[in-house]
Each structure stands twice: as structure tokens, then as C-alpha cells.
Amino acid sequence: MVEPDLSVRLGSLRLQNPVLTASGTFGYGQELAGLVNLHRLGAIVTKGISLTPRPGNPPPRVVETPCGMLNAIGLENCGLDAFCQEKLPFLRQVGTPVVANILGDRIEDYVALASRLDREPGLAAIEVNISCPNVKAGGVVFGTDPGMVLAVTRAVREATSLPLIVKLSPNVTDITAIAQAAVAGGADAVSLVNTLLGMAIDIHSRRPRLGNVVGGLSGPAIKPVALRLVWQTARAVTVPVIGIGGISCAEDAVEFLLAGATAVQVGTATLVNPRASTEVVAGLADYCRQHGLASIREIIGALILENLTVGK
Numbered sequence: 001m002v003e004p005d006l007s008v009r010l011g012s013l014r015l016q017n018p019v020l021t022a023s024g025t026f027g028y029g030q031e032l033a034g035l036v037n038l039h040r041l042g043a044i045v046t047k048g049i050s051l052t053p054r055p056g057n058p059p060p061r062v063v064e065t066p067c068g069m070l071n072a073i074g075l076e077n078c079g080l081d082a083f084c085q086e087k088l089p090f091l092r093q094v095g096t097p098v099v100a101n102i103l104g105d106r107i108e109d110y111v112a113l114a115s116r117l118d119r120e121p122g123l124a125a126i127e128v129n130i131s132c133p134n135v136k137a138g139g140v141v142f143g144t145d146p147g148m149v150l151a152v153t154r155a156v157r158e159a160t161s162l163p164l165i166v167k168l169s170p171n172v173t174d175i176t177a178i179a180q181a182a183v184a185g186g187a188d189a190v191s192l193v194n195t196l197l198g199m200a201i202d203i204h205s206r207r208p209r210l211g212n213v214v215g216g217l218s219g220p221a222i223k224p225v226a227l228r229l230v231w232q233t234a235r236a237v238t239v240p241v242i243g244i245g246g247i248s249c250a251e252d253a254v255e256f257l258l259a260g261a262t263a264v265q266v267g268t269a270t271l272v273n274p275r276a277s278t279e280v281v282a283g284l285a286d287y288c289r290q291h292g293l294a295s296i297r298e299i300i301g302a303l304i305l306e307n308l309t310v311g312k
């Protein structure tokens, strides 16, 4: 039997399948190399990198909830120099496309990161995490203001010729306005969602359960919200959308593809089952066989809405 074609395109970037690892849940690839066949992945998205190393937030930094987790890691990472010198050489020899996730407090941080990464061989794309506070704007999160999204995307676009993915926050009123601003700034694709803001309280000590009080909710709990946001965004922009949020099996991924995502990222599920992402790849091939599909691309945006009244 002919193997189904799982390949997809994100702008100029061709992936052998639509399954990427989500930033922050797969380290820099090497950490999971003994457990996961990295060659089976569509792409590896690295832990977010800042210009200089970050220690992250004080503990406790992770809390379990009934169907997901809360984290307030605080973007702990090794910084740009260590990423280029210590992490990239391993990833280069794997050969799987590598997407570098970047973060900053100022537009200049993003620009410095993008222009340095542009010169590093072996990178397939840059994913811009805009869920960080813009220090100059008084701590307002970049990703919540269309004007700031446009400005940061445009600045990064000018600093690199690599395919540019802008990663959106769900903590906004109108995701489509934010996505359109990213596209206007030159994004080749948008990925969504980052974590939803949440908190948890220990009722006996009466203290917050996270050292940072609030943190990001991820995992199965956020899937319906993420799916809705992906569907709305895919209808509002012309660039490919990458769906993220609570995807832990192929069926979850299929839902996002039907909603209009061209690719998906697997995040928290990897922390539960390190092989979740490659199992999603295998499950997508099974789904194609079951449904007689020659290519996974046949289901992208193929949600049937006939005879339904579609609200916004």
C-alpha cells in the first residue's frame, strides 16, 4: 500500500509531516534524543532563547491541575551564545528542521536575536514569542496590542530572511486583529496558542501554589479554547496557521487540521509521554489510511459547516 503523504508547507518551509514540538516542552532536542526518534518529527521548536541567559522565576514553578498544568518557569534559558555554541551543533547534525523560538523585553532584543540567528547555518525558521512584557511600554505584553505586534514582527522581518512564525497569546480580546497585525508585519505563519493565564491556591496554607502567583495553563484543559482560536484565525488570515494547545494524540491533531491549521505543535503531552509527538505522526498516517486519503493536506480546513449558522 502507498504510504500517505504527510508533508506540508509553511511558506517556503517544507516539512515531512505537520508535527512539531512546542517550545519549552522539548528542551533543545538533545535531552529527548535517547527516547524519541528525532528524525520522525516535522520540526523541532527549541526552548525560547533570550539575548542573555535567564534564571527564570522562583519555585514552585509547576502545578498540576485536573486536566493540565500551570507553569511559571519564567522563560529560564541558556541565552543566545550558549544556544549557538552548545545546542545548535547537535541539532544541525540531526538534520530535522529546527525552529528557534526567541523572546525579548524590547524590540531591539528580538532584532539582535534574529539577525544573529540569521547567520547561523542549520536553522529552518524563527518563531517569535510575543507573550513577553515590553519593558519600554511599561510591561504591557507585546502580543496583546496589534500595534506592538506589527512593530515587533516588522523589525524581526527586516533582521532575517528565515521563514518567520509569530506565536500568539490567547490572552487577548480579538485574536484575529493580532494575527492580522503579525501578517501585516511580514509573518510567514502564525502559531497559536501560548498558555492561558491561570492560578491555583493551597487552601490550607492560603498561599498561591506558584511562586509567581500566576502562571500559564496548558494541556488538555485548553484544547477547546485553542481549537476555537485556531479556527477563527485560519478564517481571518492568508498565511498558514500552526495549532497548539492540549494536543496529545493524532485525533487531537486532526481536529486542529480540520479547523484550518496546516501544522500542529505538541507541548505538555510530551511531559507526560516523551514519545507523544512521534505517536501523533504515526496516528496521522493511520488516519489517512483509514479515510482513504493520499495526503494529509486534504483535511486542512476541511471542517464541514453546511446547514450551520456560523457566528463569529
Ligand SMILES: Cc1cc2nc3c(=O)[nH]c(=O)nc-3n(C[C@H](O)[C@H](O)[C@H](O)COP(=O)(O)O)c2cc1C
Pocket (backbone or CB within 6 Å): 022, 023, 024, 025, 047, 048, 049, 071, 073, 075, 101, 129, 167, 193, 194, 195, 217, 218, 219, 220, 222, 244, 245, 246, 247, 265, 266, 267, 268, 269
Ligand atoms: C513548561 C513549559 C515551558 C514553556 N516554555 C515556552 C517558551 O519558552 N516559549 C514559548 O513560546 N512557549 C513556551 N511554552 C508554551 C508551549 O510551547 C505551548 O504553547 C503551550 O504549552 C500550549 O500547548 P500544550 O497545551 O500542548 O502544552 C511552555 C509551556 C510549558 C508547559
